[in-house]
Amino acid sequence: MIEGFETLAVHAGQEADPHTGAVVPPIYAVSTYKQDGVGGLRAGYEYSRSANPTRTALEECLAAIEGGTRGLAFASGLAAEDTLLRAVCAPGDHVIIPGDAYGGTYRLFAQVLARWGLLFDPVPLHDLDAVRAAVRPETKVIWVETPTNPLLGIADIEALASIAQQAGALLVVDNTFASPYLQQPLALGADVVVHSTTKYVGGHSDVVGGALVARDRDLGDRLAYHQNAMGAVAGPFDAWLTLRGVKTLALRMERHCDNAERVVDLLLSHPRVTEVLYPGLPNHPGHEVAAKQMRRFGGMVSFRVAGGEDEAVRVCDRTKLFTLGESLGGVESLIEHPGRMTHASVAGSALEVPSDLVRLSVGIETIGDLLADLTEALRA
Numbered sequence: 155m156i157e158g159f160e161t162l163a164v165h166a167g168q169e170a171d172p173h174t175g176a177v178v179p180p181i182y183a184v185s186t187y188k189q190d191g192v193g194g195l196r197a198g199y200e201y202s203r204s205a206n207p208t209r210t211a212l213e214e215c216l217a218a219i220e221g222g223t224r225g226l227a228f229a230s231g232l233a234a235e236d237t238l239l240r241a242v243c244a245p246g247d248h249v250i251i252p253g254d255a256y257g258g259t260y261r262l263f264a265q266v267l268a269r270w271g272l273l274f275d276p277v278p279l280h281d282l283d284a285v286r287a288a289v290r291p292e293t294k295v296i297w298v299e300t301p302t303n304p305l306l307g308i309a310d311i312e313a314l315a316s317i318a319q320q321a322g323a324l325l326v327v328d329n330t331f332a333s334p335y336l337q338q339p340l341a342l343g344a345d346v347v348v349h350s351t352t353k354y355v356g357g358h359s360d361v362v363g364g365a366l367v368a369r370d371r372d373l374g375d376r377l378a379y380h381q382n383a384m385g386a387v388a389g390p391f392d393a394w395l396t397l398r399g400v401k402t403l404a405l406r407m408e409r410h411c412d413n414a415e416r417v418v419d420l421l422l423s424h425p426r427v428t429e430v431l432y433p434g435l436p437n438h439p440g441h442e443v444a445a446k447q448m449r450r451f452g453g454m455v456s457f458r459v460a461g462g463e464d465e466a467v468r469v470c471d472r473t474k475l476f477t478l479g480e481s482l483g484g485v486e487s488l489i490e491h492p493g494r495m496t497h498a499s500v501a502g503s504a505l506e507v508p509s510d511l512v513r514l515s516v517g518i519e520t521i522g523d524l525l526a527d528l529t530e531a532l533r534a
């Protein structure tokens with residue numbers, strides 16, 4: 155039986171084309187399908203919002219590599235989140251979200267779903283007592299991110315799954331930062347995994363996409379129903395690009411981790427760096443939990459610069475190889491100042507981040523070049 159992660163990433167959902175032998179699923183740029191008599195569908199395809207063969211290939215592959223029963227591909231990570239939340243919640247229901255949730259997720263709750271009548275509470279998920287205390291009879295979902303953005307906090311998926319189960323709530327894990335190669339939330343008791351496939355899963359900064367993977371068949375069917383009913387599907391070109399990325403996910407993640415570890419070593423020994431945030435460090439508060447539930451510690455590294463905000467901004471302006479930009483998880487290294495960029499909208503709220511913080515998405519380039527670039531940018 156084939157079950158190795160790398161084998162599944164290359165082959166699941168991707169049988170050679172029965173007619174031509176093409177080893178890669180084609181881009182089915184098509185909206186509708188010829189029927190053999192009324193209702194006589196070939197292979198179940200009817201209309202491409204409901205299903206498209208290129209998207210099916212990606213969806214089956216994602217389900218396989220997350221260890222779920224059903225994968226669904228969406229136009230973006232936020233489209234996947236919105237579909238999930240409106241499929242499993244009704245107005246008046248309550249959701250526990252991470253105290254440092256991804257900004258776009260927080261905005262979806264605060265600006266869109268709150269007006270629709272969904273109640274939510276940001277809670278620090280590393281504090282299990284705080285999570286238990288926040289559970290109400292109306293709590294339908296506990297929403298987890300681990301590691302978090304940009305502070306790289308860690309939450310214990312297995313412990314949160316047992317709290318969710320006792321509460322009769324679903325445990326949803328946004329697995330974007332870890333990727334399915336480094337962390338398998340469904341095996342730890344999560345009900346649904348969410349991805350922004352824009353990041354590590356796609357991995358090449360060339361496509362925006364999202365995904366849901368359900369552990370249980372009934373929930374998977376319910377989400378698939380809503381995917382079709384709400385319509386925020388991934389198009390065939392996007393699905394093809396994402397699937398192309400998935401094939402090398404394991405190789406890329408190993409290299410992201412190798413390079414991130416070397417970058418962490420450099421930053422730790424640098425006199426102008428006051429703190430390095432990386433779950434692989436033994437003094438990181440979530441290190442033990444991360445070591446238990448992650449294969450390695452990922453490619454995201456944050457650090458604080460001596461001299462405050464101006465100096466942190468200056469470092470971001472001075473790198474040449476680390477490209478100044480938002481997003482993460484691509485093969486190219488990126489640098490950003492969360493306080494003024496990705497997290498500018500949460501300034502003044504509970505989600506505010508330190509102004510001397512710099513976030514790196516460490517890419518797969520030659521490590522010596524990356525270290526030289528950072529060394530130069532950090533020079534006083």
Ligand SMILES: *Cc1c(COP(=O)(O)O)cnc(C)c1O
Binds near residue numbers: 233
């Ligand atoms: C980027 C991101 C999202 C949103 O995904 P989009 O593809 O940008 O819609 C959700 N969660 C996390 C952790 C992200 O990094």
